[in-house]
Amino acid sequence: MQSRSADLCRTEARRYRTAVRPPLTTRKRSRLLSRIAPLLTATCVNLIALGIILPVLPFYVTKFGAGPEVAVLIFSMFSGASLLTAPWWGRLSDRIGRKPVLLIGVTGTCISYIWLANADSLWEVFASRGFAGATAGWLTASQAYIADVTTAKNRAKGLGMLGATFGIAFVVGPGITYMALGGGGDLVFPAYVAAGCTAVGLILALILIKEPETRETGSNTRFSMAILRTPTLFRLFAVYFAIFLAFTGLEATFALWCRDLFEFGPREVTPYFVFIGIVAALVQGGMIGPIVKRLGEARTVVLGIVTLGLGLGLLPAAVTPWLVLLPMGLIVFGFSVIGPATQSLMSQVAPADLKGGVLGVAQSFASAARIAGPAWAGAVFAGIGPHWPYFIGALLLFPVALAALPLIRTPAAQEE
Template identity: 35%
Template sequence: MFLVMVGFGIIIPVLPFYAEELGGSPTELGLLMAVYSLMQLIFSPVWGRISDKIGRKPVMLVGIAGLAISFFLMAGANSMWTLFAARIIGGLLSSANMPTTMAYVADITTPENRSKGMGIIGAAVGLGFVFGPAIGGIFSKTSLSLPFTIAGSLSILTFILVALLLKESSSKDSRASQTQKNASFYSALKGSSGNLYFLQFFISLSLAGLEATFAYFAATKAGLDTVSLGYIFMIMGLAGAVVQGGMIGPLTKKYGEGKVIQGGILVSAIGFALILLVDNFITAAIFLSIFGIGNGVIRPSVSSILTKTVTSGHGSVTGFLSSFDSLGRILGPPLGGLLYSISIGLPYISGAILSIIALILYQFYRSKQEKLSL
């Protein structure tokens, strides 16, 4: 996942300028970003269920191959429709990566170490986003298409490593039993665990709104430029990765996933409130890192609970979770932009409110679980 996300991150700072070079408008760029998340929303559960049926490794290979194809298509694009085709193919196939990787972790970890495993995946994703954009920015100075070629080559390397080194995590017997237990989307939401899916949606919605508006907010409030913002997001990513990779395991063993989720949501809400006080580089880095630390522990803990308590296959569960994550990322940027146009602090006030809603949803989940255990 680290190599996958480095490849994905490489293109982030380059894509807007690449699309502009091909004659794309800001509206088309927005659609180019949205169509990828839309494919993830639709197909993450599909790939999760397929991995329950045929195994994790072949589905991972499909996802990584899809990334390689999309990156090379983008590298050779000569029109906007080629970019759109590449993003659609990439989103459709690469949506296999995250749910299948999380299902793989669920397969090979004991319940008490589940959150630790999910946290390591989260740390790998975070570090990929730290290093990827930096690499993309450096190589874009040579050519705007070069970062896409590098990302495609990195995907091929990842494909080879997975094909040669990764062992299948599920047995034929477990695949057969999980296939029989696969839940429908409706039944997954109807149970007590439905609250956890919506919790993840609100967390992703608030995060996406922040990501879409913080550059404007920091420039207005503190006069920060794109270089400073790059460093700030790097610091935030490193802080989140350290907590996910090194602290989630001990925290969940000591306090349990539920308290970690509640603590993470509260820290996120505090982070949102503190962001309103940003007035220079240091306060931006500290306050955004506080938010990142809180936000970073939530998804691994939610993933851990779901894979331990839901009766359907791990791939089906993690696929549903990825869909809700994608839905938040689709709706978050336009909502954040709309709120920012009303008042520049509104995306962060609403982020704190959404965090409180997520906390209430967890309380509903816990009360339902307590009733079921009686």
């Protein structure tokens, strides 16, 4: 009798464990999220600060009398400084750890916003953004952190979650800007709010983030430029450069495009940035994983390039404010899937002890595009017309899509 009762209890216990245990995929997703949640939290707060300041930057520069061809260069200033320092930050994070680089970079970013808020001249505005770019190594360290705590199979999902923080930041940040500028608020006030957000992000990073246990430092912490002769990596860097060149041409001129076509001011532009954030968060927070699982990273990159180019080509046809949302949705979808998929391929191809360095060089290519993109787009915007940066960007992406097709045949892609 007792034996029968014991068997019954064991049977019921097995049924209970089976009933309450979540599916394997859910447990894997929970483990991944638990490993990167502290980083995502701190990074999101820092990116909210960027989301606050980005919509008003062109208007902030024109306040000092600059024309559109000069105003867009505020984006190039940030990226120029980032270009010079990103590989160094990547190597440093390989050597001393991800968390110290995160803390140093976020501190510098906080200082830059305070400097921007107190700028009394055009050169100070540009200098403050240059300083922000020079201390932007926290983004490179964040990407390397994700690569450290993920595997090849879930790296795109992890990077997608990191990318989703951009989307959340561009929902919350511009929303804060919209409220801060209500009733004719001063353009300086958002810079102070951004500094406060970054200070909170610094505290969160200090308390929550732990150094990855699986970080591989190896003996070779110097990044060799010979890695650029690796055909797959070089092709990935070239694709990364091209998509940022096209996208940053839009990013730098969009507020001025809205001003010229619809007579919008900074407060009227911010809802578009909120929409951009919503789409980016949906794509990178939920859609990127299933897309990559079905198509693989390489095909996802090609899909993103085609969608981005289509959106850029359709944007000039939007003759009313509401019609802007359709091509903008295509643009953001395309750009949002390209980033995580490309970064995942890079981290798979790169040697284990050089992941930080490779991602740092990728950031340098992106920064180079962020220098050239606003510069050429601003010149075309002022010299030919406001629609032409988008037409040219769409045409540029057609050969880029063709150039990305061989990535599908790479070993990293074929493992998917």
